[in-house]
Amino acid sequence: MPALLQDRPSLDAFRSxxxxxxxxxxxxxxxxxxxxxxxxVNAVGDWIAGxxxxxxxxxxxxxxxxxxxxxDDLSEYHAATATLRVDVDRELDTPYLPSIISGERVTFQAxxxxxxxxxxxxxxxxxxxxxxxxxxxxxxxxxxxxxxxxIDPEQSRVVDRDRGLVQRVGAxxxxxxxxxxxxxxxxxxxLAAAAxxxxxxxxxxxxxxxxxTTLGNGLGVEQITxxxxxxxxxx
Numbered sequence: 001m002p003a004l005l006q007d008r009p010s011l012d013a014f015r016s017x018x019x020x021x022x023x024x025x026x027x028x029x030x031x032x033x034x035x036x037x038x039x040x041v042n043a044v045g046d047w048i049a050g051x052x053x054x055x056x057x058x059x060x061x062x063x064x065x066x067x068x069x070x071x072d073d074l075s076e077y078h079a080a081t082a083t084l085r086v087d088v089d090r091e092l093d094t095p096y097l098p099s100i101i102s103g104e105r106v107t108f109q110a111x112x113x114x115x116x117x118x119x120x121x122x123x124x125x126x127x128x129x130x131x132x133x134x135x136x137x138x139x140x141x142x143x144x145x146x147x148x149x150x151i152d153p154e155q156s157r158v159v160d161r162d163r164g165l166v167q168r169v170g171a172x173x174x175x176x177x178x179x180x181x182x183x184x185x186x187x188x189x190x191l192a193a194a195a196x197x198x199x200x201x202x203x204x205x206x207x208x209x210x211x212x213t214t215l216g217n218g219l220g221v222e223q224i225t226x227x228x229x230x231x232x233x234x235x
Contacts, residue, residue, distance in 0.1 A: 075121035077211070079144065079204035085111045086190040087159075088183055105162045108180065110187035111155035114195040115147040116204035136223035139212055143231035144204035149191045151184055158183070201231075 087109050094102035119142050129138045158180065209226040216224040 076117040076119055077208060078115045078117045078147070079207040079211070080116045080200045081113050082116070082195045082198050082200040083111070083113045084191050084194045084198070085109065085155075086187055086194060088186050088190065090183065090186065105160075106158060106180075106183065107160040108183040108187060109157060109159050110151055110184070110191065112149045112151040112188070112191045114149045114192060114200070116144045116200045117147055118142065118144050118204065118208050130221070135221065136225070137216055137221050138225045138227065140227045140229065141208065143228050144201045144208070145231075146192065146195055146201070149188045149195065151187060151191070156184075156187070 087107060089105070089107050091105040123141070127140050131137065205228055212226050213224040
């Protein structure tokens with residue numbers, strides 16, 4: 001073999017002399033730190049975003065716990081409820097002046113309820129009579145009465161209000177220019193009158209009789225007779 005070929009370094013020797021590339025450990029560490037920091041920033045950002053707008057006003061309820069004032073036993077059986085609606089059309093007229101100058105007309109629509117109840121508080125000892133064999137009983141109760149009317153403010157409103165010039169000017173300086181308390185009082189009277197003319201009292205009698213009959217049968221009394229006294233004359 002020629003000397004030139006013998007002295008030429010082999011391919012393996014040439015490869016062994018090539019410098020090896022070392023993976024930059026510091027660069028990897030720096031990249032990991034950057035990635036971790038980016039993840040941390042995003043996590044903190046999401047956490048802070050969960051707080052909402054720091055400048056938005058917050059509502060803090062500092063009300064104390066409810067205070068129990070009293071517990072009363074009910075001695076009335078509310079046997080029926082009447083729900084009614086009335087219209088109150090009230091006009092205040094000023095003599096000798098047109099309504100455009102002085103006067104007011106208001107139309108108020110009111111919805112309310114009135115309960116018919118039976119008072120059990122003042123029953124006499126002989127209000128309940130039981131037969132000797134215990135199979136029948138007679139119960140004498142006072143006549144049902146109408147309770148106070150309760151107006152539903154959410155279902156009641158002023159439908160129309162027309163005022164004269166004098167009333168409009170006066171309302172500007174009034175402390176409560178739309179005081180409708182008188183309208184509510186008128187509506188309560190009309191609702192009470194309408195409830196008295198309805199069959200709510202008759203229904204209260206029937207419901208009370210059914211309730212006591214079911215109660216007596218459950219106690220083993222087969223025959224229950226419920227009678228009502230004559231209602232007191234209205235004043």
